[in-house]
Amino acid sequence: MENDKYLSVTALTKYIKYKFDNDTHLRSVFLKAEVSNFKHHSRGHFYFTLKDNAAQISAIMFNNQSKKVPFKVEDGMTVLVEGYIGVYEASGGYQIYVNEMTQDGIGNLYLAYEQLKKKLASEGLFDQSHKQKLPAFPKTIGVLTSPTGAAVRDIINIVNRRYPLSKIIIYPTLVQGEYAKDSIVEQISKANKDNLVDVIILGRGGGSIEDLWPFNEEIVAYSIFKSKIPIISSVGHETDFTIADFVADLRAPTPSGGAELAVPNQQDLFISINNLKSQLTKNINNQIDSLRQKVSRVEQSYIFRDPLVLLEKPSRKLDFLEEKLLLLSPNNLLKQNKDKVNNLVNKLETITLKNITTKSNEFNILINKLELLNPLSIMKKGYSVTKLNNKFITSINQVKKDEIIDIYVTDGSIKALIKETRKDDL
Template identity: 45%
Template sequence: MFNDDFNSPSRERQVLSVSQLNRRAKQLLETHLPLIWVEGEISNIARPSSGHWYFTLKDDNAQVRCAMFRGRNQQVRFQPQQGQQVLVRARVSLYENRGDYQLIAEHMEEAGHGALQRAFEALKEKLLQEGLFDEARKRPLPALPQHIGVITSGTGAAIRDILTVLKRRFPSIPVTLLPVPVQGKEAAPAIVQAFELANRAGLFDVLIVGRGGGSLEDLWPFNEEMVARAIVSSEVPVVSAVGHEVDFTIADFVADLRAPTPSAAAELVVPDASEWLGQFRGYAQRLTQLMQRRLRAEHQHAQHLGKRLRHPGERLQQQSQRLDGLELRLNQIMRQRLASAHQRVASLAARQKAQRPEPRLRQWRLQVEQQRERLNRQMQQTLKQQRQRLGEAGRMLQSVSPLNTLERGYAIVHGEAGEVIRDAAQVKAGDRIRTRVAKGEILSRVEG
């Protein structure tokens, strides 16, 4: 017998509204589906005044609605166009108001080879405007480097080609490999780190950076801006050797020198030892010829001097005669100077005798005694005058002294603050006053 549980009165029904249904569906989608990457063609793109983007991604068989909010789409490096193929990183969600299933895009980039090419051209133009491609800022390579650094893969053909050429052309120059990955996401940061290490080491006179040929995607690490700026910032001259002769990368444009291949880079950084040996042989022959010529000239000069050379005995006789003459002149000069000194001493003695100090001292003593007597007389007279003036001043002071007034029965009244009372209005009943008389003071209180 058929049992209809759905219609059974014993089972309670759970009824959802449309809003509840859409909310649950949205939560289910956002919870169980992580961030995903979707590639498709843009259609029906709209950019309202809010700054958000709304568009549809489609392929040959299906389509899905998408939204990209303003905070995210401001980070997109290009303006998406109708019909453009893009790669989107998004969350799966649902627009509750309409029940539409949609993608919330968080990142967008151009898809395929064309995107890489446009990114290459954009970075090339940016660095060109900054002047990083100017020949004036590029440095010459050393004529004979003392140490060469190579930044490339340790297992690729590029390092084998470089080492083969360096060993053939100038095997005595030391070479150090700084191994890095040369493709993939890890390549660009590793290359930048290798440049920093090479510059900190301070060992190298020139650096070669590069790899063998490949597709644009394979060579892309050498088109990264961080690698370009690491090359520009290097204190050591850099030779870029990326790919084949037809391949050009951003690293080629900013490097101090671009080599078409890794082998060509090795040819450019060191001279040919055989050519140098040939030059050295030429220098040795020229040096030998110059030395022989100089020896002949010195030999001729020595012969000429030998002819001019006289016997030492003759030179000694001449020097002996000269010494005798100098001795005679010295004795004569000494006698003359001694006679002159005697005359000066006699003259000074006579002057000293004529200027004996005893008479002058007696004269000075007499003058001092006379001045002392004059000074005593003037002091006595001055003291007498000052005593007279002092007496007169005392008598005048005594005549005007308030104490004399007090002796005649008068008094001086002072208030509580010490001020002199000249008017009865200065005090009131109850104030204390102090009255000075000829002998002593009287303290009293005002009654009225």
């Protein structure tokens, strides 16, 4: 009967869980804490720890809640969470099951973002029917961004690499801070008034929601919508979405991506030109063959069999047409390209042979070095290797009198009995 007062671990844990589950103060808990040990499970669940300077608690956020988190959760981030406290019976520990999560200090910004997004969508600012088509070959590109940031350098480099025929006009624009929204609106208006560019890239690099907030302002959205020049919004990183992205004629994940969408790739154009050239050459050759067949039929007609004088004028005309068509022949150009290819092949062969010779010399040097380090090479000079119980002997202190040792030479081994040891100075 004495044992009746003892509980099992399971019973105690179930009782504690019952107390947790029925405590109204633990059914909805609001915490402000730092995230650590964050793990994003393949099924979408979040596993992490919430901590402050004095304590910590394990946390889990299941997939149906975690997919609603509008930002990337990272270690060290301060967050605001709402959830309930529960006991995990298998480990006997308690943890918070998170229902909602926002970044500290920006909950109101997200609310304002969603409200404005809903309002503008209802007004039709996001409709595809209002999107302007980008020019295929823009002569001039307007870039609205900070003139000193990394974004403008990336845009310039990519445009110059992909399509150097395009000219770039920089409209210096504030992209962060209190006055950024007015600067963006002013520069969009100026670009439209100047009417010097075919497309506008509006962009900046990544940052926090506060940093990107000017691109979520209502006046910026209306300014983009009213622009007569197509606008590419390329704000932040790939995971960042701003109101400007939804209103713009095209959204790019980054400033670099905006530059790639604004201009064609000259390499692709070269391929298209070569394809057109081949087709043109084929068409010209077909026309030449067709004309030659017509000439052949005319020459076989009865009118040229007897009155040779009638042949003179058409013949001259035929020769003229044939010479004119031959001028259009791509043979000369093909010959030039063939010579260039041959020169490149010769250069490639020379470089390849030189590299093979260099690597061969390096290989021989390494072989010689390895040969010098080969123990067999050393043993051929009269040295041997001594072992006792399959262990190398390097000192007389490792052996005793009457022990049997193995002496290895290049062509075999010798068993020897130790008579005495002497400590000699070499």
